[in-house]
Amino acid sequence: MAKHQHAHPVVDLRTSPYIRRAPSVPQIMRNVVYALLPVCAFSVYLFGISALALMIVTTLACLLSEQFFCRMAGKKSTLPDFSAVITGLLLALTLPPGFPLWMGALAGIIGISMGKLLFGGIGYNVFNPALVGRAFVQAAFPVAISTWTPTLAANRFSEFIPSTLALPFMTPAPTAEWSQTVAIDGFTGATPLALMKFEGVMVRTSDLFFGTTAGSAGETSALLILLCGAYLVARNMMDWRLPAAVIAGTAICAECFYLLDPDTYPTPLFMIFSGGLMLGAVFMASDMVASPVTPWGIVLYGLLIGLLTVLIRLFGGLTEGVMYAILFANAASPLLESFTQPKVFGDQ
């Protein structure tokens, strides 16, 4: 700034460009939180106060551990950038609604500390922190993480699912009996993917689309998740090619198997709308930091997630494969980026 009419002008120079118009990092992160809120609200509507408590606990765990580690490292608090809130909410949405709260808190702490701050905080994480937390509890608490409860239980707003309030390091109360008493009609305790895998039963795709089936808190309504993703795309805060590539990858791979043997393998539509695929495609795979920046890298990354998801679902030991598919793709992201560098304009 050139000071005018001054004996000893203070000159403070900087270089072009002098104007910028970009959403700031906190603005982007805040908008992702806004986009997640309807998904969270619908989850609370389906599963009641247990889901709400889980979200609050995981988010608090993420925020507190981020604050703690920032202070330990003597760095400025990174809480105002809102990225820890996203991790907390996403984590809750990937867990069963009746997941014991203390385990949820542990997942949050592990996700933030091992998945994010260990690598240097926002911008440096190799993996999606929420999925790191979930992968940890998947390994540590295999029973709790595959205990599902019915949607729309009559008393969901007045009492917790019995397992929710388990004390740390205690076996959570069994929920099977409770589920039978509160379910509107017959509840099998299995997600659509588990029904497909172990019993060969296909849930109607429309039920999946509107989200009234059992599952994690957030893997319910594909329609709602798509709408929330559309908001982010419209605000230019998410690359639409990424979720599109994940969905396309899933559809292509599932279609191949379906064509091979329509009796054994599910339809591509079922694959797309079941489990956590939609949540994973729209909110998890699209974690900017852990995904490639190059146009073709983004497409390959999405296709890879789709492919791995279908393979794990059909041939792996687990019913759901989205989490590991995304973690694998996160690890492959720098590699994908390195051989998809954009072709320079004018290069033949």
Next chain:
Amino acid sequence: MNLLRLLNRKTFPHGIHPPQYKEETHDKPTRRLAFPEQVILPLQQNIGAPSIAIVRKGQMVERGELIAIAAPDKLSVPLHASVEGTVRDITLMPTATGPKTRSSIIQTLPSSPQIPVTGEQQDYRQMSREEIIAAIRDMGMVGLGGAEFPTYAKLATSMQHDIHTVIANGCECEPFITTDFRVMLENVQNLLLGMRIVMKAVAAEKGIIAIEDNKLEVMTALQAHLPEDGSIKVEVVETKYPQGAEQMLIYSLLGVALPKGKLPASLGLEVINVATAAEIGALLPNGQGFIERTVTITGDDLENPGNYRVPIGTSLQHILDETGFVGEEAELILGGPMMGQPVAFLDTPVHKGTGAVLVLDERATPNRNVQPCIKCAMCVEACPIHLNPSALGLLAYKHRYQEMQEQFHLNNCFECGSCSFVCPSNIPLVQLFRVAKAMNRERKLQ
């Protein structure tokens, strides 16, 4: 390949849409700025070698008189006095583009009517191609879009190629600036004459005046005057930054990507700025030298923003005084807000390539905290050259400058600023790239 081009919209992939900010000066006819008390004429106002002064201290010069000749056998152009007056000194003075440069300071003669001297009357139709190019050299013409490359040298290079089309670049994609727009509106005859002169010099049959679709008034103004044989036409391209960059404009008009390191002449094209063409059209017939230009003086804190005819060498202090700077402090920039040069001294003069003087205060984006790259890929989507600014920025922070050049094509970057403009983390990408390029140049010298 590109969807917009398939829909017949003339544009290029990537790029950004910055705010225009052209409304303050867009509709104002060009006025003359009062003559300053003195002008400071740097002997070097062109790419290449500085001119050689042929006047002495204390000598009287007329307005338009030759005061420095082109360095012989070098890339260089002569320089003319932009006011009538006395040569006060020839000494080192600050310029916007770098270190202090030898400049001729001319004290304006207060009572002078300031009528420029004319040379020999010339008719381009009776001149050979070489004679036209020599005349353009004698007028001291350089690229007025900001590059300041001697126009004669550019045309002489093109003579060795088979040029079919001259493109007059009137895109003016930088925010705030309207000088080319006003020149096109107000100097239709000079612009078309200048086009014909240049077309003859490079033996091109076609001429295109390219404008962005926010300047359609130019289309109306030119329509009636375009030659009936259709040899010169107006083409409209999308309003998008950096549409005015040579490679981008060529792609928008013709769908061809100019390879790095190749001149437009290799594609049979000659690209010149519309203001350059208009000045050639105005000066060549009378054999005059280039001594003043249209400058957009705009921005914040000015009482009378507008387009002004400004003698080359007018100091920014004089410009601020004449246009009524009322602010406390502001950023002063020669050129536009995306690629302009910051100015540290108010006695810095307007030079030949200065299209705009920009005063930025509230419309400047203040420096904000730099945050880590979140790999949002917005810069990758913005870069008109299809580089990977995100990866380049990360490498720059690690001082891996050589790798930036060898694997990530750093030298293809022309510093348009699109990546910095869209970066949510406020990473000063362009600045990092400038440092990296300088470090690489230094390493090469050692």
